[in-house]
Amino acid sequence: xxxxxxxxxxxxxxxxxxxxxxxxxxxxxxxxxxxxxxxxxxxxxxxxxxxxxxxxxxxxxxxxxxxxxxxxxxxxxxxxxxxxxxxxxxxxxxxxxxxxxxxxxxxxxxxxxxx
Amino acid sequence: xxxxxxxxxxxxxxxxxxxxxxxxxxxxxxxxxxxxxxxxxxxxxxxxxxxxxxxxxxxxxxxxxxxxxxxxxxxxxxxxxxxxxxxxxxxxxxxxxxxxxxxxxxxxxxxxx
Numbered sequence: 001x002x003x004x005x006x007x008x009x010x011x012x013x014x015x016x017x018x019x020x021x022x023x024x025x026x027x028x029x030x031x032x033x034x035x036x037x038x039x040x041x042x043x044x045x046x047x048x049x050x051x052x053x054x055x056x057x058x059x060x061x062x063x064x065x066x067x068x069x070x071x072x073x074x075x076x077x078x079x080x081x082x083x084x085x086x087x088x089x090x091x092x093x094x095x096x097x098x099x100x101x102x103x104x105x106x107x108x109x110x111x112x113x114x115x
Numbered sequence: 116x117x118x119x120x121x122x123x124x125x126x127x128x129x130x131x132x133x134x135x136x137x138x139x140x141x142x143x144x145x146x147x148x149x150x151x152x153x154x155x156x157x158x159x160x161x162x163x164x165x166x167x168x169x170x171x172x173x174x175x176x177x178x179x180x181x182x183x184x185x186x187x188x189x190x191x192x193x194x195x196x197x198x199x200x201x202x203x204x205x206x207x208x209x210x211x212x213x214x215x216x217x218x219x220x221x222x223x224x225x226x227x228x
Contacts, residue, residue, distance in 0.1 A: 004157075033214065042117070042203070042220040043158070056214050091157050093216075103148065104216060106157035 004094050004107035012113045013082045021077040021110045025094030032075045037089040082114045119219035127225040128194055136189045136222045138204035147187045147206040158203055194226045
């Protein structure tokens with residue numbers, strides 16, 4: 001049973017370009033979460049999605065960032081017109097359900113560098 | 116201000132020593148999880164504690180959830196170089212969304228041979 005798969009592992013973008021980060025959850029998991037880890041900081045929640053629905057996007061920046069989890073295919077975190085401050089590690093996690101004691105399993109992350 | 120404060124931030128010890136890492140908050144958590152993260156990798160779940168006062172053991176690692184569910188500790192006995200890594204605590208706030216994990220800033224542990 002493969003774990004959470006993220007690609008690419010490393011992504012370099014010039015300022016103003018778009019970045020697309022992909023996440024395939026563990027088999028049987030229908031809940032996906034995106035977190036961002038800035039240098040020297042802890043992981044910060046960005047968004048929670050179920051298939052075809054954004055459930056909680058309270059941690060997403062209001063502009064340039066969007067996320068989707070289509071019926072078929074991976075979840076996508078999209079960052080438009082990237083700036084240097086977007087450079088970070090972006091982690092996806094998945095769980096089979098949600099609840100107070102839900103355990104989330106993380107992927108290896110995508111390290112975005114904006115030059 | 117961090118909702119979950121971890122201490123110490125950095126810890127360097129000799130192989131064979133014991134250590135304790137703390138995770139403290141003024142907020143109540145429904146559950147709390149401990150992760151270990153290696154450089155360039157994602158966090159790997161070590162344990163979940165859900166009941167106040169709960170103690171869980173994982174080989175040489177002992178995890179405790181405070182009675183009031185506001186704090187937790189991780190104790191490692193006879194540390195080994197393979198224990199080196201970033202230890203993160205993360206919790207689900209009782210008053211918040213059950214979907215969000217709130218992370219501490221981590222404790223970077225280095226075990227020297």
